[in-house]
Amino acid sequence: MLITTTNTIEGHTIAEYKGIVTGEAILGANIFRDFFAAVRDIVGGRSGAYEKVLREARETALAEMAAEAAARGCDAVIGVDLDYETVGTDGGGMLMVSASGTAVRLG
Secondary structure (H helix, E strand, C coil): CEECCCCCCCCCCEEEEEEEEEEEEEEECCHHHHHHHHHHHHHCCCCHHHHHHHHHHHHHHHHHHHHHHHHCCCCEEEEEEEEEEEECHHHCCEEEEEEEEEEEEEC
């Protein structure tokens, strides 16, 4: 499955547009990870725990989107957009990553 943020795929023609496909991942950040991230914010540096969670959430959202496109008989998703949001009350400790794009069949 080809996945791209562009609206075309060099060297390929789009034979058919099959509509918008999406994938979402909502992950909770546990209290220990939150505590250590706060410490990192104070003393500086990167938060490896949060980076790992973000990476996993992004990969999950993209995989769900690709699976939806494959179920529609497509071999590519173009114009992909990734969004990151926190959900829940008071920041909630929940992170949502959503991926959306246009499923296409290449010619």
